[in-house]
Structure formats: structure tokens, C-alpha cells
Amino acid sequence: MQPIPDLELTLSIDDQLDQIERLAAAIRALPEYSAYFAASDALYADPGANCRRDELPLRLYQARKHHQPLTDDFCGRESVQAFVHAEVELSKILGGVERLLSRATGIVLCEDIDVDDGPATDGLPDGVRHEAEALGEMLAQQPAIRTYRAAADALAADPAAADLDLRFETIRMRLKARQRAMKDMRPADVKTFHSLREAVLVNPLIDKRDRTLEEAHHYLGRVADTLNRKLSLDFLALAKG
Numbered sequence: 001m002q003p004i005p006d007l008e009l010t011l012s013i014d015d016q017l018d019q020i021e022r023l024a025a026a027i028r029a030l031p032e033y034s035a036y037f038a039a040s041d042a043l044y045a046d047p048g049a050n051c052r053r054d055e056l057p058l059r060l061y062q063a064r065k066h067h068q069p070l071t072d073d074f075c076g077r078e079s080v081q082a083f084v085h086a087e088v089e090l091s092k093i094l095g096g097v098e099r100l101l102s103r104a105t106g107i108v109l110c111e112d113i114d115v116d117d118g119p120a121t122d123g124l125p126d127g128v129r130h131e132a133e134a135l136g137e138m139l140a141q142q143p144a145i146r147t148y149r150a151a152a153d154a155l156a157a158d159p160a161a162a163d164l165d166l167r168f169e170t171i172r173m174r175l176k177a178r179q180r181a182m183k184d185m186r187p188a189d190v191k192t193f194h195s196l197r198e199a200v201l202v203n204p205l206i207d208k209r210d211r212t213l214e215e216a217h218h219y220l221g222r223v224a225d226t227l228n229r230k231l232s233l234d235f236l237a238l239a240k241g
Contacts, residue, residue, distance in 0.1 A: 013219070013222050013223055013226060015138070016135065016138050016139065016142075016223065017226070019131070019134055019135045019138055020135060020223065020226050020227060020230065021230060022131045022134070022135075023097070023128070023131040023132055023134075023135050023227070024227060024230035024231055025131075026125075026127040026128045026130075026131045027093070027094070027097070027128055027231060028230075028231065029127070030090075030093065030125060030128070032086070032089045032090045032093055033090060033231075035086045035089065035090075036086045036087060036089075036090040036233075037232075038086070039079075039082045039083040039085070039086035039087075040083060040086075042079050042082060042083070043079045043080060043082075043083045045079075046077065046079040046080075048077060049074065049077050049079045049080050052074050055074060056075075056080065056083075056084075087238065088241075090238060091238045091239065091240075091241045092123075092241075093124060093125070093128065094235060094238045094239040095238075095239045095240070095241055096121040096123070096124045096128075096129075096132075097124070097128060097132045097239065098110055098235075098236065098239035098240075099121050100121055100124075100129070100132040100133055100136050101132060101135065101136045101139065101220075101223075103136070104133070104135075104136025104137060104139060104140045105136065105139050105140050105145050105216070105220065106140075106145075106148075106149055106152070107145070107148065107213070107216055107217065107220060109220055109224060109236055109239070110236055110239055110240040135223075139220070139223065142219065144212075144215050144216045144218075144219040145216050145219070145220075147212050147215070147216075148209070148212040148213050148215065148216040150212075151205075151208045151209040151212040151213075152209050152212075152213075154205055154208070154209075155205045155206060155208075155209045158205055161203055161205040161206060164196065164199055164200060164203060164206070165200070165203075165206050165209075167196055168193075168196040168197065168199075168200045171189060171192050171193045171196060172193065174189060175189055175190070175193055224236050
């Protein structure tokens with residue numbers, strides 16, 4: 001198995017910094033952005049809520065998973081409700097930005113979300129949409145992204161390798177879903193997973209796709225980290241919702 005070329009020199013994001021700043025500036029100008037930080041400050045200033053604010057992510061997860069209202073003594077507080085509302089509104093926008101960037105590059109920034117799934121982008125403010133589309137076009141032309149897309153196309157063009165890849169990914173996601181739901185693994189599924197995994201590990205087309213995807217993710221991670229700093233928040237965590 002031949003190593004792929006060293007792409008280290010392609011990972012600089014210097015050429016994209018100006019466009020990343022323009023996108024960040026468009027987001028910072030939104031009322032939803034200001035409202036999010038105002039609500040965060042109010043939550044921090046509320047002694048009865050701030051001392052328990054670490055509970056909020058778990059409470060939100062439980063509420064979304066089980067469709068339960070946030071009405072207990074903690075989540076029912078005005079400062080908490082206001083923060084939750086502000087976070088939801090900002091996450092819709094950041095989720096739309098993430099969708100645009102993912103579709104432009106063919107690589108999802110948020111883990112385990114299909115590139116065609118996620119928040120709609122039709123409702124994005126025009127300025128944010130314009131800057132996100134411009135950044136997406138720039139990212140799509142970068143060597144790390146183009147190398148991955150070429151490897152993905154080569155894999156898709158080989159019916160046997162593509163079928164193997166699909167079957168392995170299907171069983172992997174099935175087992176992951178059962179694990180998240182805390183359900184027992186079916187022995188037959190586990191056996192199939194290990195059998196397919198052995199075949200996947202020695203397939204050169206899948207191997208090259210996976211290694212170039214890792215390189216592309218590393219590059220896009222630097223872009224996301226830069227957005228984090230410019231927005232003073234976790235862009236991908238909020239985009240994922």
C-alpha cells in the first residue's frame with residue numbers, strides 16, 4: 001500500500017483568513033448573535049441559575065430526546081428560558097452556515113450528519129449567506145479538499161469497493177445507534193462488522209479515501225477553530241444544535 005503524498009504544505013489557511021473574517025463579521029452583526037451573549041450574561045448574573053448552569057446541556061439533551069418541556073425549578077427560570085431561546089435562534093443560523101460550507105466541500109463539519117441533512121439555508125440573512133457561499137467556494141478549491149474529492153470519486157467509480165464501503169458504513173452506524181440507545185449488540189451484527197472491517201482495512205481505494213478525508217478534516221478543523229476565535233464561541237457545537 002503506497003503512502004499518499006504529504007499534504008502538509010496545503011494545510012495553511014492564510015489565503016482564507018480575510019474571507020473567514022468577513023463571514024465572522026456578518027454573523028457578529030446579527031441581532032441573534034448579540035442576543036445570545038446578552039442572554040448568557042444574564043444567566044451568569046442570576047445566582048440561582050449560574051450555580052447550576054453546568055446542568056443545562058444535559059437538561060437540553062434530555063428535553064430534546066424525550067420531547068419534555070423545560071419547566072422544573074432550574075429550567076423554568078426566566079434567565080434559563082431566555083438563554084435557551086437565544087441559543088436555539090443562533091444555532092439555526094450557524095447550522096445553516098455549516099450546511100453551506102459542508103455542501104461546498106462535500107465534507108460535513110459536524111460529525112455524523114449527512115451532507116444533505118441539517119438546518120435549512122433558505123432563511124439565512126443575505127449577508128451571512130453571501131459570505132458563507134464565498135468561503136465555501138474558496139475551501140472547495142484547496143488541495144486537501146480536492147485530493148479527498150478525487151479519492152472519493154475513484155472509490156465511487158469502483159462498484160465492488162463502493163458496495164463494500166456502503167455495507168461497512170451501514171453496519172457501523174447500526175451498531176453505533178444501538179450503543180447510543182444502550183441496547184445489546186446482536187452477535188450476528190458484531191460478526192459482520194469485524195468481517196467487513198478486515199476487508200475495508202486492506203482495500204486501497206477505501207484506505208486512500210479515508211486518509212485524504214482525515215487530512216481534509218484537519219484542514220477544515222483549522223477553519224472552524226479560526227471561526228471559534230473570531231466569534232468567541234464554539235461554532236460547530238452550536239451549529240449542530
